[in-house]
Amino acid sequence: MTMRRSGASxxxxxxxxxxxxxxxxxxxxxxxxxxxxxxTVALLTVDRVNAADYASITALRGDGYATVAASSDxxxxxxxxxxxxxxxxxxxxVDTGAPIAVPDIGSAMRWPGFREQAFALGLRASLSxxxxxxxxxxxxxxxxxxxDHATMGALIKAVLSVFEAQDGNAExxxxxxxxxxxxxxxxxxxxxxxxxxxxxxxxxxxxxxxxTAEEGYRLLRARAADTGTTLSRTARGLLAEQx
Amino acid sequence: xxxxxxxxxxAAFAELGRIKLGETDLGGVLERIxxxxxxxxxxxxxxxxxxxxDAGVHTAAFTGQTALVLDEAQYRAxxxxxxxxxAAAATFSLPDMxxxxxxxxxxxxxxxxxxxxxxxxxxxxxxxVTGALNVYATEARALTEEAMALAxxxxxxxxxxxxxxxxHDANVSLAQHLHSAMQSRxxxxxxxxxxxxxxxxxxxxxxxxxxxxSQDSNRKLRDVAAALVESVxxxxxx
Numbered sequence: 001m002t003m004r005r006s007g008a009s010x011x012x013x014x015x016x017x018x019x020x021x022x023x024x025x026x027x028x029x030x031x032x033x034x035x036x037x038x039x040t041v042a043l044l045t046v047d048r049v050n051a052a053d054y055a056s057i058t059a060l061r062g063d064g065y066a067t068v069a070a071s072s073d074x075x076x077x078x079x080x081x082x083x084x085x086x087x088x089x090x091x092x093x094v095d096t097g098a099p100i101a102v103p104d105i106g107s108a109m110r111w112p113g114f115r116e117q118a119f120a121l122g123l124r125a126s127l128s129x130x131x132x133x134x135x136x137x138x139x140x141x142x143x144x145x146x147x148d149h150a151t152m153g154a155l156i157k158a159v160l161s162v163f164e165a166q167d168g169n170a171e172x173x174x175x176x177x178x179x180x181x182x183x184x185x186x187x188x189x190x191x192x193x194x195x196x197x198x199x200x201x202x203x204x205x206x207x208x209x210x211x212t213a214e215e216g217y218r219l220l221r222a223r224a225a226d227t228g229t230t231l232s233r234t235a236r237g238l239l240a241e242q243x
Numbered sequence: 244x245x246x247x248x249x250x251x252x253x254a255a256f257a258e259l260g261r262i263k264l265g266e267t268d269l270g271g272v273l274e275r276i277x278x279x280x281x282x283x284x285x286x287x288x289x290x291x292x293x294x295x296x297d298a299g300v301h302t303a304a305f306t307g308q309t310a311l312v313l314d315e316a317q318y319r320a321x322x323x324x325x326x327x328x329x330a331a332a333a334t335f336s337l338p339d340m341x342x343x344x345x346x347x348x349x350x351x352x353x354x355x356x357x358x359x360x361x362x363x364x365x366x367x368x369x370x371x372v373t374g375a376l377n378v379y380a381t382e383a384r385a386l387t388e389e390a391m392a393l394a395x396x397x398x399x400x401x402x403x404x405x406x407x408x409x410x411h412d413a414n415v416s417l418a419q420h421l422h423s424a425m426q427s428r429x430x431x432x433x434x435x436x437x438x439x440x441x442x443x444x445x446x447x448x449x450x451x452x453x454x455x456x457s458q459d460s461n462r463k464l465r466d467v468a469a470a471l472v473e474s475v476x477x478x479x480x481x
Contacts, residue, residue, distance in 0.1 A: 204439060
């Protein structure tokens, strides 16, 4: 398939991981491609990010959580230990929409089920990152599992700073990160920028139509579908009309 | 498990050293500490660990019913050596329950339960969770200086386990703080959009307006943004 031009001005040289994270943020939640995008994000992450020895995606499915993508059975096993004990960082990340970092799995006493299984499998640090599609609501969590404290520690710092930064314009310390980790950080930063653009356009729509944020999102989505373009491009057009 | 092995403090501390990286939760660590202290502290009949949190006080680990009963009597009374030790992070020795004048009510209960002396060692934790390691002996003057030093070493392990667990709690509250930041960011962006639409300004200018509104009204930025979104989306219905 051809890669659609996404929300932020996507330079052609951006890596597939960056492009995929941006594209996900710019895709309506109920679009057919979302599931494939989640799988792609997990596989590209484990492929590119040195710190992540294993990766998976946790999503809400019906009444419970499910692993919709996993780089290996090991990642799936650690996810399932969390579902079985109904507690763990990947669940918390989906529930709260916040990144949950476990820099030292050995001292993660809050989640005995997760801790025991992950530690026994040789994992020492983990990071669960909330992912979102066009509506901006948390859709899933990207779980990174690592055998090495140090490399995961640097990545954890960089990812948390993306989430802490105002307006999603984080400047991390890329010199300490490997290429793949940098791609992940850039991808998350750009995805947040796409979300900010879409939310602003929802604000414009709220003011114009005196509607709720949910209705504003649906109107924006319909307009994007009518014109055969992306949410963020539609949002940028709407925002440009205001000037 | 290993409870029938000879009481060797060095081996016990080596085991605790491994537990720190091991496969059990905070309660499990504290139970192991209590069990090892009971076996290795000379004179110890029962050992327990008291934890004091905002939500209340409870015995997190104990080696026998007597320790639990005596701890809980103190919690109900609202005072006693283990509570004072936890509050002051200090060590209190009650060498002879029959002569005890500082906590007479507790001493009377202890004697009834067959306890002649006790030690309570406050855990050196600087956090909103404190606690104490309690050692109960059947005879008066059964707990020597050596016993006290050993018990203090165990309390250090308990404090480390507690600090680890607390560190983790702190991480989780950080995440929750981030969560509210995430939610408010969407609302702030929506509010910017409303201002951009209404005033034809840029996102940066809209943000400055929100900041000024926030300062002038002495309200948080996200509250100002949420109020703006709320008022606009409801104006049709009102």
